[in-house]
Amino acid sequence: MHFIINPASGNGRHSLTEAQLRGHFPSDTIKVEFTSYRGHASELAKRALEDKPDYVIACGGDGTVNEVASCLISTDVILGILPLGTGNGLASSLGLPLDLRQSIELLRGGKVSPIDVGTVNGQPFFSNMGISADAQVVKRYDAIKGRSLWGYVKSSLLTAFQYRPSETIFEYRGHQEKLLPFLFFISNAQEMGQGLSLTPRASLNDGLLDLFIVPEINFIEKAALGIHILCRTVPKFKKGRAIQLR
Numbered sequence: 001m002h003f004i005i006n007p008a009s010g011n012g013r014h015s016l017t018e019a020q021l022r023g024h025f026p027s028d029t030i031k032v033e034f035t036s037y038r039g040h041a042s043e044l045a046k047r048a049l050e051d052k053p054d055y056v057i058a059c060g061g062d063g064t065v066n067e068v069a070s071c072l073i074s075t076d077v078i079l080g081i082l083p084l085g086t087g088n089g090l091a092s093s094l095g096l097p098l099d100l101r102q103s104i105e106l107l108r109g110g111k112v113s114p115i116d117v118g119t120v121n122g123q124p125f126f127s128n129m130g131i132s133a134d135a136q137v138v139k140r141y142d143a144i145k146g147r148s149l150w151g152y153v154k155s156s157l158l159t160a161f162q163y164r165p166s167e168t169i170f171e172y173r174g175h176q177e178k179l180l181p182f183l184f185f186i187s188n189a190q191e192m193g194q195g196l197s198l199t200p201r202a203s204l205n206d207g208l209l210d211l212f213i214v215p216e217i218n219f220i221e222k223a224a225l226g227i228h229i230l231c232r233t234v235p236k237f238k239k240g241r242a243i244q245l246r
Contacts, residue, residue, distance in 0.1 A: 001025060001080070002048040003032045004041050004068055006060030009084040016059055016084060016100060024104050035060075041067035053077060057107065061085015062127055062193060070124045073117060080107050086148065087193020090127045093204055115204040118188050128187035128199070133163040149194045153230075160222040170213075172245055182222070183214035183240075198234055199242070211243040 003021055018032040031051070035041045041058065045068045048056050057080035058068035069079050082103050083091035094115075097103050117124050130138070140155035165180045187199040187210045199210040214225065217239055228237045235242070 001030045001055045001057060002051070002053040003030060003057045003059055003082075004035065004044045004048070004064070005032065006035045006041060006064040006084065008035075009060035009064060010086055014084040014100070016082065021104075024108065035064070038063075039067065042071055044068075045071035049075065049077060055080050057082060059084055062087055062089050065090055066124075066126060069117075069126050073124060078112055082107065085193075089191040089193035090189055092191045092193075092195065093127065093189035093202075113205065116188050116207060116209075118186065118209050120186075125188070126204075127189040128185060128192060130183065130185045131168070132165060132181045132184045133159050134183050134185045134198075136163050152194055152196070153226075156226060156229075160219065160226070165216045172243070179213065180216045181213055182216050183212060185212040186210070187212070195232075196229055197232065198229065200232070200234065201242070208244045208246060211241075211245060213241045213243070214239055 005016055021030060021032055031048070031053075033044050035044065041060070041064050045056055049071065055078045056068055056072060058065040059082040061083070062085055064085070065081055072079050081091050081094070081096060082100065083096055083098050084100070088098055091098065097106060115126065117126055118129070119125070120129050136159045137152070137155045140158060141152055144151040144155065163182070165182055168179045168181055168184060170177045170179055183198070185198050187202045189204055190200055190202050191197050198212045202210040212234070214237075217225070221239055225237050225240070228234050234240065
């Protein structure tokens, strides 16, 4: 078992140490490494594959998980997750406990199951991706120190004021549309992180990607959408369109 730990995940407040892991697993069966910068988890995961491990465990948030998982596609190596981030959208969608001790115990005896993966411009994603205001929200949120639900709300409010939609050509099932979307969100998982969701019906292993599209809307409608997101009632937002595609 090869553990890759991001010490900065969860605003650097998590308590996972190498000594703690060695207290739960036989020392001769594990290797532990720590990331030092963005992209380092991918480098460590690729190098870990040279040792032919049975498992590579990503210990961090969704960014760390995505870096590690991207290196394991189409290999026989099993991905493990110890969720240590502020969002933990993929872990939550998988039903993994966010308590560190519980997640370690699950890792010791948990079952293995396959999940789908999407790609955009050849880059894999496991939870979700977006090309409109949703992407701007994430970009702002990533730049915030001390990430929290309030940080996500603040990023969303700033984006709602400033974002200007761009014309988008959407082709699917032999059909083409020209859109001016406020949101063009593609998801493989139920959660975005922080317990929030735009695609509550999504499944990680149904062979489908869930799209949520919102056209250009006025500020009152943006506020209504925000309330639906916080109240977890997005399917009731009448201006939203949900599509499932292979």
